[in-house]
Amino acid sequence: MEYITALTPLISALAEAQSSAVQGVSAPPDSLNAAVAKVAAADASLGDDLKTRERWADLNAKIAKLPKATGGSLAILQAHIEVADLAIALYGAVRRNSELNRDPDSDISNLQQAVAVDMPTTVSRVSRMGDWANILQTANAKTRGTIAVQFGQEVLAVQDSVNSLTENLQAAVDNTKSPTLSGSLVTTLDSFRRGVESMTRGANPGGTPNVATMSTAQTALQTALNALAGVTLKEMAKLLDDRSSSLSYRRAEALAMGLLAILLVLAALVWPAIGRRRDHGPGTPGIGESTRDIPAGRPPAPAAYGGQYDLTPAYGDNDPTRRERSGALR
Numbered sequence: 001m002e003y004i005t006a007l008t009p010l011i012s013a014l015a016e017a018q019s020s021a022v023q024g025v026s027a028p029p030d031s032l033n034a035a036v037a038k039v040a041a042a043d044a045s046l047g048d049d050l051k052t053r054e055r056w057a058d059l060n061a062k063i064a065k066l067p068k069a070t071g072g073s074l075a076i077l078q079a080h081i082e083v084a085d086l087a088i089a090l091y092g093a094v095r096r097n098s099e100l101n102r103d104p105d106s107d108i109s110n111l112q113q114a115v116a117v118d119m120p121t122t123v124s125r126v127s128r129m130g131d132w133a134n135i136l137q138t139a140n141a142k143t144r145g146t147i148a149v150q151f152g153q154e155v156l157a158v159q160d161s162v163n164s165l166t167e168n169l170q171a172a173v174d175n176t177k178s179p180t181l182s183g184s185l186v187t188t189l190d191s192f193r194r195g196v197e198s199m200t201r202g203a204n205p206g207g208t209p210n211v212a213t214m215s216t217a218q219t220a221l222q223t224a225l226n227a228l229a230g231v232t233l234k235e236m237a238k239l240l241d242d243r244s245s246s247l248s249y250r251r252a253e254a255l256a257m258g259l260l261a262i263l264l265v266l267a268a269l270v271w272p273a274i275g276r277r278r279d280h281g282p283g284t285p286g287i288g289e290s291t292r293d294i295p296a297g298r299p300p301a302p303a304a305y306g307g308q309y310d311l312t313p314a315y316g317d318n319d320p321t322r323r324e325r326s327g328a329l330r
Contacts, residue, residue: 001237003050003094004116006042008229010035011087011120012222015127017066018080019218022131026067036063050097052090059086073135074143077128084124091116107176108239110168115232118165123225125161126199129154130218133202133209155203162196169232181235188228195221 013035017028039056047053062083069079095101095116103109132151139147169189173182199221202213 001100001233001240003039003042003046003052003098004091005233006035006038007087007091007094007120008115008226008233010039011084011123012226014063014080014084014087015123015222018077018084018127019131019134021066021069021076021080022073022134028067032063036060050094052093052097055086055090055093059083059090062086073138074147077131077135081124081128084127088117088120088124091120105239105243107172107178107181108236110172110175111232111236111239114165114168114172115229115236118161118168119225119229119232122158122161122165123222125154125158126218126221126225129158129199129203130211130214133211133214136209137211151203151209152205155200155205158196158199166193176239178235178239180238184231184235185228188224188231191224192221192228195224 009031013029013032017032020027020029040060043052043056047056066079066083069076095112100112100116101109103112129151132147132154136144136147136151166189169185173185176182195217198217199214202210202215202217204210
């Protein structure tokens with residue numbers, strides 16, 4: 001998300017630089033230098049993880065050479081188209097290597113398609129359509145037919161990318177649990193559609209394009225696309241943060257349940273040992289000891305002849321000295 005956020009102004013700045021160069025202004029706009037600096041910072045931080053270092057280095061080198069492009073408006077336009085295509089390919093590398101393009105949630109999947117494929121493609125196509133219209137105005141008879149065909153193809157390409165963008169945003173809204181996604185997209189999407197309609201009127205498919213109308217519509221459309229990209233990225237960040245928080249809660253819950261299970265197992269193992277210790281505590285007869293009650297105060301059995309004790313139990317009124325008295329009487 002951080003890398004894609006940095007790429008968004010780069011696409012717009014490249015489109016601005018392209019239109020300026022086609023009209024004869026070789027110096028790049030300030031917006032391009034600022035956008036390049038942002039992407040360079042993002043790549044320095046994330047390029048190793050996303051495997052974009054070489055791709056960005058190649059793109060950055062080609063951006064630096066754009067002011068030196070020569071050979072007329074057609075050659076200059078082709079040089080800028082090549083760079084714009086490399087920038088869109090960088091979007092694709094970020095999506096693939098971060099696995100954002102494989103996100104399982106339908107709303108995030110559609111939003112990433114819209115913001116990382118449809119929007120940059122639309123920005124580039126709209127810019128090319130306007131630039132082909134400008135070149136067509138000054139083309140000679142030899143090249144006019146070829147340029148007119150190319151212009152018509154760009155008009156169709158813009159319509160296709162706009163349709164894809166609208167469908168993906170609608171699918172995201174239809175399949176989301178976010179309470180703010182629909183409301184956030186309404187205003188910016190309406191502005192974008194109005195810009196597309198103005199651009200199409202200026203292009204005048206099948207006739208002569210109105211360059212002035214297209215130029216005004218292009219500026220409004222670029223602004224609407226930037227706003228739409230910002231809203232989409234913000235909503236994606238919310239959805240990803242919510243899911244991350246939910247996963248963290250589930251991990252904590254699972255950890256707590258695991259600890260509880262361990263405690264229950266330990267209790268099951270320790271409790272029987274505690275019970276056995278209580279059974280053999282102080283005052284309790286040990287193993288092999290009789291548990292029969294011995295009457296309190298019972299006199300010891302008298303010794304019999306030869307020093308042996310008379311073990312005959314006394315019942316009722318039996319007197320333990322009775323045998324001795326009987327012997328004496330005899």
